[in-house]
Amino acid sequence: MRGGRLWLGIRTSSGRPAPAATPRGLMPFSFTLEATDSRTAARAGRIRTAHGEVLTPAFMPVGTAGSVKTLTPDELRAADCDILLSNTYHLSLRPGVGTVAAMGGLHRLMGWTCSILTDSGGFQVMSLSPLRRVTDTGVEFRSHLDGSKRLLSPEEAICIQDGLGSDIAMSLDELVELPAAPEVVRAAVDRTLVWAERGLAERERLRQDGRGAMALFGINQGGTEAAERARCFARLGEMAFDGFALGGLWVGEGRKLGLEMVEHDCAAFPAGKPRYLMGVGHPVDVVEAVARGVDMMDCVLPTRNARRGTVFISTGRLVVKNAAYARDERPLDPACDCYTCARFSRAYLRHLFAANELLGMRLASIHAVHHMVALVRRAREAVSAGRYAAFRAEFLERYHSSETLAREPGADPAGIVAEPAREARE
Numbered sequence: 137m138r139g140g141r142l143w144l145g146i147r148t149s150s151g152r153p154a155p156a157a158t159p160r161g162l163m164p165f166s167f168t169l170e171a172t173d174s175r176t177a178a179r180a181g182r183i184r185t186a187h188g189e190v191l192t193p194a195f196m197p198v199g200t201a202g203s204v205k206t207l208t209p210d211e212l213r214a215a216d217c218d219i220l221l222s223n224t225y226h227l228s229l230r231p232g233v234g235t236v237a238a239m240g241g242l243h244r245l246m247g248w249t250c251s252i253l254t255d256s257g258g259f260q261v262m263s264l265s266p267l268r269r270v271t272d273t274g275v276e277f278r279s280h281l282d283g284s285k286r287l288l289s290p291e292e293a294i295c296i297q298d299g300l301g302s303d304i305a306m307s308l309d310e311l312v313e314l315p316a317a318p319e320v321v322r323a324a325v326d327r328t329l330v331w332a333e334r335g336l337a338e339r340e341r342l343r344q345d346g347r348g349a350m351a352l353f354g355i356n357q358g359g360t361e362a363a364e365r366a367r368c369f370a371r372l373g374e375m376a377f378d379g380f381a382l383g384g385l386w387v388g389e390g391r392k393l394g395l396e397m398v399e400h401d402c403a404a405f406p407a408g409k410p411r412y413l414m415g416v417g418h419p420v421d422v423v424e425a426v427a428r429g430v431d432m433m434d435c436v437l438p439t440r441n442a443r444r445g446t447v448f449i450s451t452g453r454l455v456v457k458n459a460a461y462a463r464d465e466r467p468l469d470p471a472c473d474c475y476t477c478a479r480f481s482r483a484y485l486r487h488l489f490a491a492n493e494l495l496g497m498r499l500a501s502i503h504a505v506h507h508m509v510a511l512v513r514r515a516r517e518a519v520s521a522g523r524y525a526a527f528r529a530e531f532l533e534r535y536h537s538s539e540t541l542a543r544e545p546g547a548d549p550a551g552i553v554a555e556p557a558r559e560a561r562e
């Protein structure tokens with residue numbers, strides 16, 4: 137059953153009222169496009185789910201196993217986060233969907249009253265599980281926890297996400313590792329389309345049964361081959377999905393090619409449904425993807441980096457442990473108004489990381505989530521004001537300025553260290 141009826145009367149920092157509980161069966165999902173930038177393809181919109189409103193563009197922190205590591209729900213709300221992503225693969229193995237459902241659903245179990253998007257589990261099966269085998273039936277795999285043999289089918293992926301009480305579920309797709317031969321990409325597109333139809337049919341079956349109220353997004357595939365992506369969407373776009381995701385990108389193809397595919401997909405996607413770019417969370421990628429028409433993104437990168445002592449700030453990427461900050465009284469980001477930046481110095485953060493104090497991870501994570509949500513909020517305001525192109529130019533100039541960053545001998549003069557194009561969702 138769907139949980140999350142524990143409304144606490146929270147008012148967000150943007151002044152929106154707390155979401156009201158919605159009776160089961162109303163299927164409350166909707167997307168309203170509120171503004172489109174005239175010089176770019178950037179959009180501002182609003183998603184409604186049974187757990188309230190999600191302002192778009194949205195950045196979704198990743199709560200892999202039912203928690204955004206080190207952070208409480210209240211801390212996420214203080215950052216104005218209104219949606220997070222949780223991982224079907226992890227939760228279905230531990231504690232198991234039966235336990236989550238018995239505890240009233242994921243919202244109630246983790247004390248989170250806003251929206252949750254769940255992935256299909258396919259990405260983790262492909263990236264974490266040993267001995268996986270993809271057939272038309274689904275993906276056979278062994279649990280990375282206990283080695284038990286499992287099958288994730290398109291139907292099972294939908295049932296699990298329904299059992300978790302997800303607000304937005306994802307269709308199971310086949311992700312191919314790039315580079316891949318054209319026939320491999322083509323076969324993955326074909327299979328993804330069949331699985332998409334089966335997933336939708338399964339949700340329909342659940343709805344006949346009084347369940348399956350969640351929204352369901354289809355995932356476009358085709359890797360970096362524009363023709364395959366177009367072929368995939370020609371059929372996917374005709375299916376009754378509530379939104380569409382851009383799959384198979386940020387897996388090592390590089391920012392330039394990835395953004396070309398984003399532009400290509402967004403031009404084909406319908407204007408009236410949300411567009412979700414999976415696994416993207418570098419601030420530059422977020423700003424560039426929004427410029428091309430993306431509405432939603434998720435990535436572990438900002439929070440994972442933060443736990444390791446590296447944070448994104450408005451002028452670049454700050455390595456907290458850097459010795460140059462040992463007596464630096466400035467906050468992590470002088471332009472940030474998060475709790476961490478309001479209260480603590482770089483010197484203190486550096487000390488906490490050097491001494492392996494857990495508070496360092498927490499304070500850096502608080503900043504990381506706040507920074508990303510604030511970034512998409514500013515992007516949203518810029519779209520609404522019809523000045524996204526100027527916003528993007530100002531953001532990029534500032535981000536690459538490194539003006540408040542320490543410079544060490546041998547470091548990249550811009551303070552930007554090459555990073556993997558994509559960090560796996562954990």
Ligand SMILES: [Zn+2]
Nearest residue numbers: 472474477503
């Ligand atoms: Zn901050």
